[in-house]
Amino acid sequence: MAIPTSTTTYGKLIPPKALRDATLKDSKVYGFNYPPQASPGNGYFSKSSGLTIVTSSIRSLVRTERGERFMLPDYGCNLRKFLMEPMDEVTFRLIKEEIETSFRKYLRAINIGKLQVFETKQFNIEVKLFCSLRDVKNSNFGVGVRI
Numbered sequence: 001m002a003i004p005t006s007t008t009t010y011g012k013l014i015p016p017k018a019l020r021d022a023t024l025k026d027s028k029v030y031g032f033n034y035p036p037q038a039s040p041g042n043g044y045f046s047k048s049s050g051l052t053i054v055t056s057s058i059r060s061l062v063r064t065e066r067g068e069r070f071m072l073p074d075y076g077c078n079l080r081k082f083l084m085e086p087m088d089e090v091t092f093r094l095i096k097e098e099i100e101t102s103f104r105k106y107l108r109a110i111n112i113g114k115l116q117v118f119e120t121k122q123f124n125i126e127v128k129l130f131c132s133l134r135d136v137k138n139s140n141f142g143v144g145v146r147i
């Protein structure tokens with residue numbers, strides 16, 4: 001059977017000017033903050049973009065326990081189980097592995113450059129993440145989350 005070497009075009013070709021006009025002018029990503037919070041003048045469901053939405057997604061993932069999110073039973077990091085554990089190197093390593101596993105599954109667009117785990121004076125766990133976006137140059141930022 002011979003492979004065709006020509007192409008037949010049906011319909012009209014889109015002019016280059018129309019393609020340029022149809023492209024996205026604003027490359028920002030917009031969405032809602034989670035969990036919903038009241039913001040002055042915008043109400044509970046205000047639109048946010050850029051770094052605000054990324055840090056909100058990170059905090060949501062780290063604070064959520066697996067099985068807590070409806071329709072996404074594996075979403076979350078299960079860090080509350082470490083609150084009553086001795087804070088030693090083994091526990092810190094397990095916490096880091098838990099966070100890295102969840103990021104690989106649910107926040108693939110974010111690189112974790114540095115991940116620090118601390119015990120606070122109130123016996124809570126504090127996680128500090130220094131991240132960057134995979135496809136964006138010079139997009140380094142830090143996020144702190146207390147469990």
